Amino acid sequence: MPQKISDRQHQILELLLQNGSGLCIDELAKALDISRTAIQQHFVLLESEGYIKKSACFKTAGRPLNIYVITDKGIGCFPKQYAWFSELMLDDLREEIGTERFTAYMQRMGIKLANSLRTRFTGKALNGRVNELLTIMSDLGFHVQLEIDPETGVNSIEARNCIYHELAQKHSEICAFDVAFMSSLLEKEIAHTSCMAKGACHCQFKIGDKK
Missing domain, CATH: 1.10.10.10 (Winged helix-like DNA-binding domain superfamily/Winged helix DNA-binding domain)
Structure with a gap:
């Protein structure tokens, strides 16, 4: 490290x-x-x-x-300001293709990134895949941890920050990227039950039983 x-x-x-x-x-x-x-x-x-x-x-x-x-x-150690340029491109893309196709585009991007990391998950059981995903998200800049509901026993990934928070506030479709990325790597359904871009104190992604 x-x-x-x-x-x-x-x-x-x-x-x-x-x-x-x-x-x-x-x-x-x-x-x-x-x-x-x-x-x-x-x-x-x-x-x-x-x-x-x-x-x-x-x-x-x-x-x-x-x-x-x-x-x-x-x-690369010096500060960079990409948010304004990213926002400009996302505004133009959503206007060009529409909200529905923009969401689908974000999902495809999430799956594409997941595919580039697929070998790190090969042969691992769910617990191993979850731990690997947490490591990758931490490397990307997320502050994440695994939470277990004491009543249902359902695992959730909890993120205390969003690495593109300002962009997600204006373009909620970006969250579809995260969900598709996690779902593809864990081979499970992911429910985005709490979102910082919508005012929550953290983002929560519940891991379902099925893909």
Whole structure:
């Protein structure tokens, strides 16, 4: 599992982002007013995790001079704002094809994503498939847990956040993506009984007995 980047390591990435041709350890140490040793210690994680890489090595009268640059993965650590663009596309798509076909489109997208992950579920019983699904949803950014109704014994997946909450508030059809995705991987019917986009404090997906 990737390690959390510290504030100091984020400063290093920011300097490398601002200097596209790269910087050496001495330049970074001077810019941040810390020692070369401290920079090298931070580099251990940043390089091992793929956030930075060595781009050049120059021979000098003293020690070799290594130049480091930020990688695409490192650039990915900085904030992005996709919501407005996604909303623009979804607005146009729903207007173009209509609400019913838009919902069906979201369902197909959910199944398509599930199919790309199918091998991770091969040969697993329901409990194993549920645990694998929880892992995948956590990796996607959901805060999820499995809940069991004490009266009925029915399992539910409970999400305390929605990774596209603002979009789902305006386009409730997006929820069909989640339901189709879960149903396809678990091979069970999924009932979306509670929805944050409709004002609930969490999203709840009850796992049925049949597909």
